[in-house]
Amino acid sequence: MNSASSSRPITPGETLAKVKAGLPRRRAAERRFRAYGLAAIVGGLVVLAILLLDILFKGHSAFWQTRIELDVFVDPAMVAASSDERTRLMEADYSGMIRQGLGKLFPEVTERGRKRSLGALLSGGAPYELRDRVVADPALIGQTIPIWVTASPDVDMFEKGQLGAPDTDSFRLKSDQIEWLARLKQEHRLEKRFNTQFFSAGDSREPEQSGIWGAAVGSFFTLLVTLSLSLPMGIAAAIYLEEFAPRNRWTDVIEVNINNLAAVPSIVFGLLGLAVFINFFQLPRSSPLVGGLVLTLMTLPVIIIAGRSALKAVPPSIREAALGVGASSMQTVLHHVLPLALPGMLTGGIIGMARALGESAPLLMIGMVAFIVDVPGSVMDPATVLPVQIYLWADSPERAFVERTSAAILVLLAFLILMNGLAVYLRRRFERRW
Amino acid sequence: MSVPREGHIVRRYDGELSHLHYLVLEMGALALTQVKDARDALCDRDLTLAQRVIAREKDVDACELRADSEIVQLIALRTPVGSDLRLVFAVSKSITDLERVGDEAARIANLGLQLLGSEGADPNPVLLHDIASMGALAVGQLENALRVVDRWDRNLAEDLLEAHEELDFEFQAAFRRLVTFIMQDPRNIGFAVNIVLIIKAFERIGEHAQNLAEYVLYQIAGRDIRHRVEP
Amino acid sequence: MNSLLELKTAMRDERTEVKPAKRLGTNVSFDRDYGDTVGEVTASNARMVCRDVNVFYGPKQAIHGVNLDIGRNEVIALIGPSGCGKSTFIRCLNRMNDTIVGCRVTGSIQLDGQDIYDPQMDVVPLRAQIGMVFQKPNPFPKSIYENVAYGPRIHGLTQNKAELEEVVENSLRRAGLWDEVKDSLDQPGTSLSGGQQQRLCIARTIAVNPEVILMDEPCSALDPIATARIEQLIDELRMQFTIAIVTHSMQQAARVSQRTAYFHLGKLIEVGETAQVFTNPRHQLTEDYITGRFG
Numbered sequence: 001m002n003s004a005s006s007s008r009p010i011t012p013g014e015t016l017a018k019v020k021a022g023l024p025r026r027r028a029a030e031r032r033f034r035a036y037g038l039a040a041i042v043g044g045l046v047v048l049a050i051l052l053l054d055i056l057f058k059g060h061s062a063f064w065q066t067r068i069e070l071d072v073f074v075d076p077a078m079v080a081a082s083s084d085e086r087t088r089l090m091e092a093d094y095s096g097m098i099r100q101g102l103g104k105l106f107p108e109v110t111e112r113g114r115k116r117s118l119g120a121l122l123s124g125g126a127p128y129e130l131r132d133r134v135v136a137d138p139a140l141i142g143q144t145i146p147i148w149v150t151a152s153p154d155v156d157m158f159e160k161g162q163l164g165a166p167d168t169d170s171f172r173l174k175s176d177q178i179e180w181l182a183r184l185k186q187e188h189r190l191e192k193r194f195n196t197q198f199f200s201a202g203d204s205r206e207p208e209q210s211g212i213w214g215a216a217v218g219s220f221f222t223l224l225v226t227l228s229l230s231l232p233m234g235i236a237a238a239i240y241l242e243e244f245a246p247r248n249r250w251t252d253v254i255e256v257n258i259n260n261l262a263a264v265p266s267i268v269f270g271l272l273g274l275a276v277f278i279n280f281f282q283l284p285r286s287s288p289l290v291g292g293l294v295l296t297l298m299t300l301p302v303i304i305i306a307g308r309s310a311l312k313a314v315p316p317s318i319r320e321a322a323l324g325v326g327a328s329s330m331q332t333v334l335h336h337v338l339p340l341a342l343p344g345m346l347t348g349g350i351i352g353m354a355r356a357l358g359e360s361a362p363l364l365m366i367g368m369v370a371f372i373v374d375v376p377g378s379v380m381d382p383a384t385v386l387p388v389q390i391y392l393w394a395d396s397p398e399r400a401f402v403e404r405t406s407a408a409i410l411v412l413l414a415f416l417i418l419m420n421g422l423a424v425y426l427r428r429r430f431e432r433r434w
Numbered sequence: 435m436s437v438p439r440e441g442h443i444v445r446r447y448d449g450e451l452s453h454l455h456y457l458v459l460e461m462g463a464l465a466l467t468q469v470k471d472a473r474d475a476l477c478d479r480d481l482t483l484a485q486r487v488i489a490r491e492k493d494v495d496a497c498e499l500r501a502d503s504e505i506v507q508l509i510a511l512r513t514p515v516g517s518d519l520r521l522v523f524a525v526s527k528s529i530t531d532l533e534r535v536g537d538e539a540a541r542i543a544n545l546g547l548q549l550l551g552s553e554g555a556d557p558n559p560v561l562l563h564d565i566a567s568m569g570a571l572a573v574g575q576l577e578n579a580l581r582v583v584d585r586w587d588r589n590l591a592e593d594l595l596e597a598h599e600e601l602d603f604e605f606q607a608a609f610r611r612l613v614t615f616i617m618q619d620p621r622n623i624g625f626a627v628n629i630v631l632i633i634k635a636f637e638r639i640g641e642h643a644q645n646l647a648e649y650v651l652y653q654i655a656g657r658d659i660r661h662r663v664e665p
Numbered sequence: 666m667n668s669l670l671e672l673k674t675a676m677r678d679e680r681t682e683v684k685p686a687k688r689l690g691t692n693v694s695f696d697r698d699y700g701d702t703v704g705e706v707t708a709s710n711a712r713m714v715c716r717d718v719n720v721f722y723g724p725k726q727a728i729h730g731v732n733l734d735i736g737r738n739e740v741i742a743l744i745g746p747s748g749c750g751k752s753t754f755i756r757c758l759n760r761m762n763d764t765i766v767g768c769r770v771t772g773s774i775q776l777d778g779q780d781i782y783d784p785q786m787d788v789v790p791l792r793a794q795i796g797m798v799f800q801k802p803n804p805f806p807k808s809i810y811e812n813v814a815y816g817p818r819i820h821g822l823t824q825n826k827a828e829l830e831e832v833v834e835n836s837l838r839r840a841g842l843w844d845e846v847k848d849s850l851d852q853p854g855t856s857l858s859g860g861q862q863q864r865l866c867i868a869r870t871i872a873v874n875p876e877v878i879l880m881d882e883p884c885s886a887l888d889p890i891a892t893a894r895i896e897q898l899i900d901e902l903r904m905q906f907t908i909a910i911v912t913h914s915m916q917q918a919a920r921v922s923q924r925t926a927y928f929h930l931g932k933l934i935e936v937g938e939t940a941q942v943f944t945n946p947r948h949q950l951t952e953d954y955i956t957g958r959f960g
């Protein structure tokens with residue numbers, strides 16, 4: 001009780017002198033600490049920038065595609081004779097027309113071998129591009145039309161300067177091909193154009209014809225399944241566990257298990273999905289449905305944990321206020337607690353979704369790694385997803401796939417940024433201060 | 435609970451309360467001196483002493499003013515409750531009573547001046563005898579009352595209150611004696627009236643002393659025992 | 666204001682008899698029926714009757730055998746040092762302690778003769794009947810209007826919008842807040858100042874028209890003016906409601922209450938007329954606490 005009066009008397013200025021003596025040391029420590037923090041951030045940013053720049057540098061060229069303009073005479077004689085208009089159009093000899101159109105540009109090339117070299121300037125898909133034009137507009141038959149067709153990958157790489165030195169193995173253009181290309185360029189018949197194919201096509205063995213649309217749609221369906229299952233289930237589970245469940249051994253066990261599930265390697269969920277959904281329930285392999293179910297298993301613990309912490313963050317005084325005026329537990333939760341916790345829950349959900357979007361390992365286990373050309377039309381169709389597509393392309397030997405891999409990564413990153421941006425927006429939009 | 439209990443968490447509060455206690459005692463001592471001097475002035479026919487008593491009356495008044503302002507301050511700043519409140523209340527009442535005691539002493543001195551300073555012969559010494567005995571009783575009671583206030587002692591206070599009839603009894607006796615004197619010799623009537631007034635003043639001093647004891651008991655017991663009806 | 670006659674009739678006509686202490690000085694009288702509590706725990710027209718109430722937080726006992734009546738139209742102040750269990754006790758009265766995990770209440774607490782801890786008892790109507798104002802203002806993060814309208818709405822107290830608006834206005838008026846907020850009813854309740862928020866919480870509580878109001882340190886964060894307003898409100902509310910108020914301010918207890926109960930270490934030490942408790946407490950602990958000698 002007498003501590004104040006019995007302690008040593010304080011001489012004036014003593015404290016100040018001591019504080020001042022220790023001040024330089026304290027300041028130095030503070031500066032050091034700040035420097036460490038800054039260094040960590042700068043280091044992280046540099047690495048991130050290198051990574052991004054590298055991907056951007058490698059990938060940006062994939063958004064452009066070298067095209068060559070031909071004047072093609074759609075020869076009615078070459079259109080197959082068939083009663084059915086559609087098969088007639090579909091089965092016409094478009095490669096012949098393309099060949100003729102190319103021949104017209106280079107009339108001096110007559111030798112068979114050189115003609116083949118000339119044909120190799122164009123993509124194998126060039127006839128199909130012509131076909132699509134004609135099918136879309138049958139009136140073109142009998143006319144000579146100018147058409148830009150896709151160049152072959154080697155030409156594309158050459159034009160983008162990625163083919164390497166002229167005498168290496170990978171340099172597969174002959175000298176006369178290079179000459180021809182120069183002539184085409186002079187005549188303004190060779191151009192790099194925006195690569196719409198990349199965004200509209202499915203996978204293909206031919207790099208110049210492959211696109212990420214199939215994978216993007218697969219990802220969309222997969223996430224749709226994941227979202228529509230995991231968000232309601234996760235929020236409901238979080239609310240029940242946090243607000244209603246009695247605290248006993250069982251809820252403790254459940255809580256521990258949920259925390260553990262969040263830490264389980266994702267490939268294990270793939271194995272589980274393979275065993276349960278495909279082998280037991282006989283759901284179609286490689287389908288977004290199974291993929292979505294597996295990812296639901298994976299994101300559910302994340303959403304539950306995020307949801308519970310969002311609920312925990314709601315001040316108990318709000319609950320007391322509601323209970324105090326006589327609201328039932330459910331009214332308290334629905335009217336007051338949930339609206340306050342929802343932004344946090346949604347953020348948790350979207351972060352879980354973002355993680356699911358980037359996940360590939362568990363999907364490999366359930367066969368979403370298959371080579372699928374068609375764009376999926378429903379959750380039951382076989383499909384692949386963006387990260388798996390990246391994995392597939394990264395594995396392909398063709399040089400032209402390198403840039404596509406990077407470009408696909410860029411698209412995936414863009415989606416992730418979009419989703420995280422959405423999370424931030426939702427948080428801002430619904431967050432209320434109290 | 436002999437003296438007002440100390441031990442407030444705010445220790446300065448203890449100091450302020452004991453200062454109040456000290457103030458009553460100081461004022462009590464002053465009032466007691468006044469009463470004693472007034473009585474001595476009468477008994478020893480000391481006119482200058484009587485004049486001193488009258489002059490000192492304003493000291494008592496000043497003392498009262500000082501005590502009152504301290505009490506008001508303490509109430510405003512500390513808002514006493516419980517026993518503290520009763521202590522402040524008891525002190526405040528005591529101060530008033532002591533001021534009255536001072537007034538009575540001055541009145542006695544005044545009357546003494548009239549009595550002794552008049553041109554005619556001295557009053558009959560027998561008449562003055564009653565003043566001496568009444569004065570002794572009143573001084574004794576006041577002394578006891580101050581002792582009660584000093585020690586804040588409940589037993590002393592109860593003893594003092596037991597004795598409340600003594601002065602009354604004495605006053606009645608003296609009164610009867612004076613009446614006899616007046617009937618014997620009507621010339622004594624002037625003196626006698628003065629003397630009655632004087633002994634009445636002593637009796638009042640005794641009553642104020644009784645009051646002091648009552649306030650102390652009130653503070654200690656928490657019950658108002660004034661004006662009680664004895665069973 | 667109220668006429669003198671009204672005030673007089675509203676005051677407790679039947680003053681609880683102060684039992685004479687056996688011996689002056691010890692100031693203690695024991696009443697065997699009600700444990701060691703000094704003073705009159707019963708009230709002549711009791712609204713709530715608590716008998717032998719014990720509260721445990723897990724293994725720790727926070728309230729020890731409290732007996733206390735709360736009378737009709739009376740304000741009872743609960744005072745005592747921090748941690749003595751005032752909040753715990755007051756929260757028992759509308760079963761707010763149910764929300765605390767591991768909190769257990771034994772004994773009986775009756776409202777109008779009905780045990781509120783009866784397993785059959787539904788807490789929703791109970792809490793509509795016994796409103797509570799908390800220590801920290803806790804308006805909902807909704808508009809001022811919604812804050813007050815919430816209770817009547819969930820209980821279905823009004824038939825239509827106009828009626829609801831009337832209830833809201835009335836409650837805000839009675840809480841002395843109407844003039845300050847009548848133009849900003851759609852502003853969030855959390856945008857008000859601390860004192861306004863507390864009055865909003867009081868308006869929210871009285872909007873449900875409860876019969877008993879429990880207040881846990883309602884003025885602990887308010888300035889003297891806001892405090893005085895709330896004290897005035899309490900005084901007006903007393904005509905209709907039964908009020909129990911926890912407060913750390915002795916002056917406040919003295920000003921607003923008719924009876925005062927002193928708690929110490931989970932025990933009810935003394936109950937009595939407020940005037941008596943503050944001039945002449947009968948238990949040494951009460952005396953020490955109110956005069957500032959505790960410790």
Ligand SMILES: Nc1ncnc2c1ncn2[C@@H]1O[C@H](COP(=O)(O)OP(=O)(O)OP(=O)(O)O)[C@@H](O)[C@H]1O
Pocket residue numbers: 722727745746747748749750751752753754765
């Ligand atoms: N939720 C709880 N869990 C465990 N113990 C608790 C809990 N709430 C209160 N207690 C304990 O119960 C005792 C009484 O607490 P209570 O909150 O009722 O005190 P109080 O009188 O309201 O204090 P204050 O005046 O500081 O508000 C304290 O010792 C406290 O430690």
Ligand SMILES: [Mg+2]
Pocket residue numbers: 751752753881
């Ligand atoms: Mg409390």
